[in-house]
Amino acid sequence: MALKSFIEVHPDSHFPIQNLPYGVFRPGPGSTPRPGVAIGDYVIDLSEIASAGLFDGPILKNFSDCFHQPNLNKFLALGKPAWKEARSTLQKLLSSTEPTLRDNAILREKALVPLIPFATAQNKIELLLPIAIGDYTDFFSSMHHAKNCGTIFRGPENPIPQNWFHLPIAYHGRASSVVISGTDIIRPRGQGHPSKNSPPYFGPSLKLDYELEMAAVVGPGNELGRPVDVNEAADHIFGLVLMNDWSARDIQAWEYVPLGPFLGKSFGTTISPWIVTLEALEPFSCDAPVQDPNPLPYLAEKKSQNYDISLEAHIKPAGAKDSSVVTRSNFKHLYWTLTQQLAHHTINGCNLRPGDLLGTGTISGPEPESYGCLLELTWNGQKPLSLNGTGRKFLEDGDEVIITGYCKGNGYNVGFGTCSGKIVPPLP
Ligand SMILES: O=C(O)/C=C/C(=O)CC(=O)CC(=O)O
Numbered sequence: 001m002a003l004k005s006f007i008e009v010h011p012d013s014h015f016p017i018q019n020l021p022y023g024v025f026r027p028g029p030g031s032t033p034r035p036g037v038a039i040g041d042y043v044i045d046l047s048e049i050a051s052a053g054l055f056d057g058p059i060l061k062n063f064s065d066c067f068h069q070p071n072l073n074k075f076l077a078l079g080k081p082a083w084k085e086a087r088s089t090l091q092k093l094l095s096s097t098e099p100t101l102r103d104n105a106i107l108r109e110k111a112l113v114p115l116i117p118f119a120t121a122q123n124k125i126e127l128l129l130p131i132a133i134g135d136y137t138d139f140f141s142s143m144h145h146a147k148n149c150g151t152i153f154r155g156p157e158n159p160i161p162q163n164w165f166h167l168p169i170a171y172h173g174r175a176s177s178v179v180i181s182g183t184d185i186i187r188p189r190g191q192g193h194p195s196k197n198s199p200p201y202f203g204p205s206l207k208l209d210y211e212l213e214m215a216a217v218v219g220p221g222n223e224l225g226r227p228v229d230v231n232e233a234a235d236h237i238f239g240l241v242l243m244n245d246w247s248a249r250d251i252q253a254w255e256y257v258p259l260g261p262f263l264g265k266s267f268g269t270t271i272s273p274w275i276v277t278l279e280a281l282e283p284f285s286c287d288a289p290v291q292d293p294n295p296l297p298y299l300a301e302k303k304s305q306n307y308d309i310s311l312e313a314h315i316k317p318a319g320a321k322d323s324s325v326v327t328r329s330n331f332k333h334l335y336w337t338l339t340q341q342l343a344h345h346t347i348n349g350c351n352l353r354p355g356d357l358l359g360t361g362t363i364s365g366p367e368p369e370s371y372g373c374l375l376e377l378t379w380n381g382q383k384p385l386s387l388n389g390t391g392r393k394f395l396e397d398g399d400e401v402i403i404t405g406y407c408k409g410n411g412y413n414v415g416f417g418t419c420s421g422k423i424v425p426p427l428p
Pocket residue numbers: 138139140141142145146149150153211213245247261360361362
């Protein structure tokens with residue numbers, strides 16, 4: 001019998017009792033941010049559960065102040081045994097056979113907050129960035145994406161750089177401009193260089209793009225100078241979010257040789273509000289692609305695993321009734337695994353800290369419909385897409401990009417909800 005909650009959850013919901021993703025929310029205007037867990041159309045207020053003394057396992061009974069914080073960093077720092085304990089406490093508390101919360105109307109009233117806000121201003125719940133992000137790194141782990149970008153930017157002879165098959169390439173992103181789903185993105189201005197013979201121009205980006213990605217949220221992290229072993233790296237990852245690494249292709253193409261992306265990406269990166277734990281994703285793990293050549297020993301894992309997560313990106317133009325699906329991809333296409341990314345990041349002694357964000361890189365698959373950005377889908381604007389009859393080379397003002405992702409279980413989904421953002425006009 002599948003685990004069931006006393007809270008009714010629609011079979012299509014992303015948030016059944018098997019998921020229990022973590023976020024941070026404000027139950028109403030002016031109230032303090034607090035951690036919560038999504039179930040069906042509700043958020044469980046973890047500060048209320050902690051205040052009621054219900055985190056009573058051996059670890060959390062001494063550390064339940066981690067649920068009276070404006071972000072999840074303190075909980076992340078506690079590590080995997082505490083995460084496991086919290087999950088089993090919450091799964092028990094929410095199960096249909098457990099009376100503690102089910103039959104306590106006063107506690108239910110305090111701890112269960114409707115996620116779909118009612119129309120009234122008073123109980124408009126607000127979802128916030130769940131973590132304080134000290135550092136954000138973005139990898140480049142899809143071979144299909146690397147090949148397509150290489151062909152477009154560097155030509156078809158050697159599209160994938162020689163180092164790519166030996167190490168998970170990355171660049172340091174900008175943590176300050178990571179924003180929560182629903183935040184508008186102002187079209188950036190910057191320099192572009194349309195062709196060899198013309199001088200550079202300055203103005204609003206003419207090639208604004210999305211990048212369909214996921215990102216790992218780092219747990220305890222490591223001490224400076226002490227790398228994480230690749231076979232222990234999974235214990236350092238709390239969970240995953242959806243991510244859109246907005247990219248201004250014209251700014252990027254002109255600025256990024258030889259030091260890598262800078263202003264073409266640092267104007268905004270959107271993440272989804274709910275962190276789905278690796279524990280909830282475990283039933284959906286699958287073998288990662290076979291790596292050829294074999295990676296160096298520090299990247300060779302005993303078990304190399306991905307997750308079967310269906311991913312979609314949609315674009316909804318201003319005033320359009322419906323959005324159009326532009327990408328259909330899957331997390332399982334990634335060549336370098338999350339654990340290889342994390343181990344590689346620390347191999348020189350670099351320390352990761354709780355709440356650090358590690359983007360996977362754009363998740364493109366082999367089929368043209370699975371390409372994870374407009375640069376690939378329109379081949380740098382040469383082949384416009386049709387969105388319900390309207391042509392698109394790159395994003396226009398008013399376009400909303402919506403990324404979704406979920407794993408299909410037997411009679412339920414473990415999903416990520418949505419990660420969305422709308423392009424608004426540049427500054428004058
Ligand atoms: O190959 C290039 O020149 C550029 C690639 C990217 O812009 C991708 C990037 O940000 C990393 C990724 O998302 O995979």
